[in-house]
Amino acid sequence: ETGVTQSPTHLIKTRGQQVTLRCSSQSGHNTVSWYQQALGQGPQFIFQYYREEENGRGNFPPRFSGLQFPNYSSELNVNALELDDSALYLCASSPVGENTGELFFGEGSRLTVL
Amino acid sequence: AQSVTQPDIHITVSEGASLELRCNYSYGATPYLFWYVQSPGQGLQLLLKYFSGDTLVQGIKGFEAEFKRSQSSFNLRKPSVHWSDAAEYFCAVGAASGGSYIPTFGRGTSLIVHP
Numbered sequence: 001e002t003g004v005t006q007s008p009t010h011l012i013k014t015r016g017q018q019v020t021l022r023c024s025s026q027s028g029h030n031t032v033s034w035y036q037q038a039l040g041q042g043p044q045f046i047f048q049y050y051r052e053e054e055n056g057r058g059n060f061p062p063r064f065s066g067l068q069f070p071n072y073s074s075e076l077n078v079n080a081l082e083l084d085d086s087a088l089y090l091c092a093s094s095p096v097g098e099n100t101g102e103l104f105f106g107e108g109s110r111l112t113v114l
Numbered sequence: 115a116q117s118v119t120q121p122d123i124h125i126t127v128s129e130g131a132s133l134e135l136r137c138n139y140s141y142g143a144t145p146y147l148f149w150y151v152q153s154p155g156q157g158l159q160l161l162l163k164y165f166s167g168d169t170l171v172q173g174i175k176g177f178e179a180e181f182k183r184s185q186s187s188f189n190l191r192k193p194s195v196h197w198s199d200a201a202e203y204f205c206a207v208g209a210a211s212g213g214s215y216i217p218t219f220g221r222g223t224s225l226i227v228h229p
Contacts, residue, residue, distance in 0.1 A: 040221075040222075042118075042204050043204070044219075045217075045218065048216055056216050090157055090158070092157075102148070103158070103160070103217060104160075105158040106157050107155070107156055107157045108156075108157055
């Protein structure tokens, strides 16, 4: 069984640029959530996708957007990058038919904005 | 809105000693509660979860947690800590959203283990 995979693992961008992060969910999982984890902080919920529709959003501005594809993989897009966007971005998937909140995390994409 | 408080930013214990990490939550309904562990440079791994029933739940790696509704707490315990337990520990409460439950995480407690 393949777990949650994220790419790229590390990347560096400059302020004002745009970035796309990718996530492949674990086999059999149809829900994908994205979290932002700043240094020394807990993960902060960005949004969740279920059946290609956004199913909940945290307190993040519209320049954070996402997609989910028919194969349940997902993208996180961030436009007009700011220095404070530097963080570890975590993707997590959830099993089909279980609405318990248990998440299976990838190892994350470390974004540095200069 | 739901929230989680982990009052200890860092905890230092000696290998072999017992451990208790504190977690207090705020949520209007019956909560779904979780403990996750994050090793350096890694994603989060679920240690244990509470949904209903027995308030003492057992998890992986010898961890357990007790749900106390009267204290709004869900403290994590381990009777004997191993050096490999050094990591960041996150408590989370799952809140209902559009038919799903979305965990809200605390800021974490960093566990340091001395030999």
